[in-house]
Amino acid sequence: xxxxxxxxxxxxxxxxxxxxxxxxxxxxxxxxxxxxxxxxxxxxxxxxxxxxxxxxxxxxxxxxxxxxxxxxxxxxxxxxxxxxxxxxxxxxxxxxxxxxxxxxxxxxxxx
Amino acid sequence: xxxxxxxxxxxxxxxxxxxxxxxxxxxxxxxxxxxxxxxxxxxxxxxxxxxxxxxxxxxxxxxxxxxxxxxxxxxxxxxxxxxxxxxxxxxxxxxxxxxxxxxxxxxxxxxxxxxxx
Numbered sequence: 001x002x003x004x005x006x007x008x009x010x011x012x013x014x015x016x017x018x019x020x021x022x023x024x025x026x027x028x029x030x031x032x033x034x035x036x037x038x039x040x041x042x043x044x045x046x047x048x049x050x051x052x053x054x055x056x057x058x059x060x061x062x063x064x065x066x067x068x069x070x071x072x073x074x075x076x077x078x079x080x081x082x083x084x085x086x087x088x089x090x091x092x093x094x095x096x097x098x099x100x101x102x103x104x105x106x107x108x109x110x111x
Numbered sequence: 112x113x114x115x116x117x118x119x120x121x122x123x124x125x126x127x128x129x130x131x132x133x134x135x136x137x138x139x140x141x142x143x144x145x146x147x148x149x150x151x152x153x154x155x156x157x158x159x160x161x162x163x164x165x166x167x168x169x170x171x172x173x174x175x176x177x178x179x180x181x182x183x184x185x186x187x188x189x190x191x192x193x194x195x196x197x198x199x200x201x202x203x204x205x206x207x208x209x210x211x212x213x214x215x216x217x218x219x220x221x222x223x224x225x226x227x228x
Contacts, residue, residue, distance in 0.1 A: 032214030043115070043201050043219035044154070051214065085152055091214055098144070098166065099217065101154040 002027045002092050006102035013109050016077045021105045023088030024070040033071050034099060035064050036087040044087055047073075078109045114138050115220040117202050123226045124192060132187045132223045134202030141207030143185035144217065145177060148199045157200075160185055161207055192227045199224050 003026045013019055025033065032051050036044035048057045050066040057064050061082065063074040073086055085106045089099035115136045124130055136143065142161040146154045158177045159166040165177065174190045189196060199222045205215035 034216065036219075038152070041222075043203075043221050046216050046218065049214055049216060087152075087154065089154075097215070098156050098159050104152045106152070 002090065002100045004088055004090050004100050004102035006086075006088050006105050008105060009103070010106045011108070013075075013078055013107070015079055015109055015111050018074070018076045018078070020075070021073040021086055021107070022070060023073070023102055025088075025090045026069075027090050027092040027100075029093035030068075031091045031093040031097075032099075033066055034089040034091070035071070035073055036089065038085045038087055038104070040084075047086075075107070078107075080109045080111050083107055083109045115202060115204055115218050117200075117220040117223050119223060120221065121224050121226075123228065126192055126194060126227055128192050129188070129190045130192060130225075131189070132200055132202075132225075134185050134187070134220060135183055136202075136204040136218070136220075137183065138204055138218060140204040140218075141182065142205050142215070143179070144203040144205075145185065145187050146201040146203060146219075148201060148222070150198075154201070157187075158185075189225075194227050197225055197227045 005024050007022045032049050035047040038044045048064040053068045055066050061076050065072045085104045087104045088102045091099045118133045144159050145157040148154050157171045176188045179185045201222050202220040203217040205217045
């Protein structure tokens with residue numbers, strides 16, 4: 001059974017304090033790993049897709065990396081507007097193409 | 112020009128009632144989904160549907176049924192609502208996997224907050 005575990009469950013940072021969120025996964029062949037951002041009262045918003053180990057993608061203060069067992073979402077010098085829940089999802093090769101989501105990391109950045 | 116829209120945004124109803132949530136996407140996608148998000152933010156797939164197949168999560172009660180009048184719409188009907196049905200329901204869409212050969216990104220609607228009293 002495909003599993004996705006995100007840690008920490010919650011993270012509080014001071015503005016400018018860089019950190020990383022973790023998404024570890026167990027799937028029978030990875031087809032793709034997704035990162036989403038979800039603001040309170042809104043639907044998940046797509047950030048990145050990673051396909052293979054060693055791949056990296058960046059967007060403003062966010063950088064996503066991928067290994068064979070986990071993905072990291074690095075947040076450099078975060079700002080209060082980065083506060084949100086960050087969701088990770090994986091799509092396994094073969095079988096159902098429906099992604100499996102983790103439970104998310106709730107990030108709060110204090111000014 | 113919202114990509115994925117849902118109505119209503121809020122739905123408060125009594126236990127035992129039947130209700131529907133509507134979803135529309137204007138992205139030209141072939142596949143649509145319904146997810147349930149609980150109070151701890153866990154997104155759980157309920158249905159996936161395109162013009163070829165309906166995939167049902169076997170843990171979803173048969174009181175829930177998806178209905179698709181056309182490719183751009185996937186509505187969710189819920190019969191005999193129960194207290195445990197209270198949650199946020201998200202519709203999403205993606206391009207059909209066979210037509211692109213790539214991993215499909217899902218685009219989500221704003222959610223429908225259902226409260227059963």
